[in-house]
Amino acid sequence: MTTTLFDPFDLSGLQLANRIVMAPLTRNRSPGAVPQPITATYYAQRASAGLIITEATAISAQGQGYANVPGLYTQQALDGWRTITDIVHTRGGKIIVQLWHVGRISHNSLQPDNQPPVAPSAIQAQSTTYLIDANGQGSFVPTSLPRALATSELPGIIDDYRRAARAAIEVGFDGVEIHAANGYLIDQFLRLSSNQRSDNYGGSIENRTRFLLAVVEGVTEEVGTTCPTGIRLSPVTPVCDVFDPEPQPLFEYVVRGLAKYALSYIHIIEGATGGARDHQQGNTPFDYATLKQVYRDAGGKAAWMLNNNYDPALARQAIETGLADLISFGRLFISNPDLVERLRKNSPLTTPDTSTFYGGNEHGYTDYPFLDA
Numbered sequence: 001m002t003t004t005l006f007d008p009f010d011l012s013g014l015q016l017a018n019r020i021v022m023a024p025l026t027r028n029r030s031p032g033a034v035p036q037p038i039t040a041t042y043y044a045q046r047a048s049a050g051l052i053i054t055e056a057t058a059i060s061a062q063g064q065g066y067a068n069v070p071g072l073y074t075q076q077a078l079d080g081w082r083t084i085t086d087i088v089h090t091r092g093g094k095i096i097v098q099l100w101h102v103g104r105i106s107h108n109s110l111q112p113d114n115q116p117p118v119a120p121s122a123i124q125a126q127s128t129t130y131l132i133d134a135n136g137q138g139s140f141v142p143t144s145l146p147r148a149l150a151t152s153e154l155p156g157i158i159d160d161y162r163r164a165a166r167a168a169i170e171v172g173f174d175g176v177e178i179h180a181a182n183g184y185l186i187d188q189f190l191r192l193s194s195n196q197r198s199d200n201y202g203g204s205i206e207n208r209t210r211f212l213l214a215v216v217e218g219v220t221e222e223v224g225t226t227c228p229t230g231i232r233l234s235p236v237t238p239v240c241d242v243f244d245p246e247p248q249p250l251f252e253y254v255v256r257g258l259a260k261y262a263l264s265y266i267h268i269i270e271g272a273t274g275g276a277r278d279h280q281q282g283n284t285p286f287d288y289a290t291l292k293q294v295y296r297d298a299g300g301k302a303a304w305m306l307n308n309n310y311d312p313a314l315a316r317q318a319i320e321t322g323l324a325d326l327i328s329f330g331r332l333f334i335s336n337p338d339l340v341e342r343l344r345k346n347s348p349l350t351t352p353d354t355s356t357f358y359g360g361n362e363h364g365y366t367d368y369p370f371l372d373a
Contacts, residue, residue: 005319006344009050009326011303012228012264014094014174016050016326019319020340023307023328024053024098024177024232026069028130028138028359033058033071035080040087041366045337047093053230053267053328054084056100056179059164060157061112063185065102065143067132068359072097072164078171085172096175096228097168099161099219103185104146104194105129105240118153119146120188120195120202120211125241127183130358138359151199154211157185161215162222165229175228175264178219182232182273183240186212190250193243205253213257220261228264230305235291236281237273245282252294259300266295267305267328274330277309289323312343338370347371 009016030036043052058064058071071077081097088095104119107129111117128140149157165176180186188194189211195202201210216231223229235251244250258266270288272279280286292304305326306318315327333339335352342349356364 002320003322005316005327006340009303011051012175012225014051014228014264016094017048017092018050018340019326020050020315020343021305021326021328022046022049022052022333023330024056024179025330025334026055026066027357027365028066028068028132029361029365030070030077030080031068032076033064033069033074034076035070035084037083038362038366039070039080040084043084043093043095044087044091045366046333046339047088047091048338048340049093049333050326050340052088052093052095053177054095054097056098056184057164058100058102060101060160062118062157063101063160064110065106065117065184066130067110067138072099072167073160078167081168081173082171089172094174096177096230097173098177098179098232099164099168100179101157101160101185103188105143105184106146107131107141108144117144117146118149119185120149120197122146122148123194123196125183125194127241132359148197151201154201154214158214158218162218165219165222169223169227173227175230176219176223177230177232177267178215180212180215180231181234181267181269182237183242186215187234187240187242190254191242191244193241205250208250209254209257212254216258216261216263220263225262229262230265230267230302231258231263232267232269234269234273235288236271236279236286237269238279238281239273243281247281247286248284248290251291255291255295255300256298258302259295259298263300263302265303265305265326266300267307270306270308273308275309312346315343334364335368337368341371345371
């Protein structure tokens with residue numbers, strides 16, 4: 001019998017009602033890093049997804065990189081998340097939090113004591129971050145020049161991942177996802193464009209992967225096998241000014257390493273995040289099918305989740321052919337809170353208003369129409 005998007009899925013013991021996942025989406029509506037009541041409404045509206053992965057959530061004050069994004073490091077923030085996990089569960093949903101350290105994609109004004117952001121190397125990203133001025137107006141501005149992390153600081157950041165993961169489970173999240181994609185701290189360690197270290201965390205592929213695997217080891221030890229742990233990777237995205245001339249051997253090494261850990265899913269962004277699915281870095285197109293096979297050949301058993309500009313037809317094909325176990329949708333979930341029902345009924349999809357993606361209030365956040373409206 002053909003597997004469909006609407007079939008249930010067992011994610012390491014977490015029973016998902018369907019294979020449609022809400023992807024992490026930064027929305028900049030959590031002043032002081034604290035999720036608000038409208039955030040609870042936003043996620044509750046989308047609880048029919050088989051799984052919700054929250055917006056990227058900072059593991060520490062140092063990990064912050066954008067104005068008004070949530071954290072997991074203050075009691076107020078944890079209390080806010082508890083309200084959200086409770087209401088999503090009341091609606092029958094499952095929700096996982098994405099653990100985030102932005103590294104160099106930040107601004108001095110967002111860092112403790114206005115210090116420079118941290119990174120593998122002191123290389124400024126040709127990228128932007130989102131700030132809100134004294135009048136409440138948001139805008140994108142260039143990132144600040146980072147300082148290079150000392151080797152001795154890395155165990156402390158790994159401990160921050162562990163603490164955040166533990167706190168997430170304590171406030172009711174069904175699991176955690178490690179954000180290792182899109183040019184943030186873990187991804188910065190992987191790429192030659194952002195990592196020019198000469199210690200055991202730079203140079204060779206083995207060394208550049210060391211930090212990622214240490215984070216995975218710490219988080220999986222902390223969470224254990226009772227709650228799912230996933231990881232998000234973006235092998236060729238240019239987002240946040242990251243580049244590697246040989247992404248295929250780099251990410252094949254990464255997934256071989258990941259196969260040793262009890263991960264519940266691998267979340268792959270195909271192509272350029274939010275852009276062309278066939279984007280490539282280096283001289284040859286990236287082979288995603290081979291990446292999956294390398295992981296399986298290494299003994300990896302985690303579910304395979306795919307993302308990036310999936311329309312309904314492409315998503316159905318990926319599930320029905322076994323290319324993926326789960327498909328995550330981003331922008332379509334912004335503007336279609338009842339996306340699962342719309343896909344099931346082949347109903348028209350609402351187009352998102354991109355001007356309301358970042359910052360603001362309920363408009364463009366909780367006021368998109370449901371089918372029954």
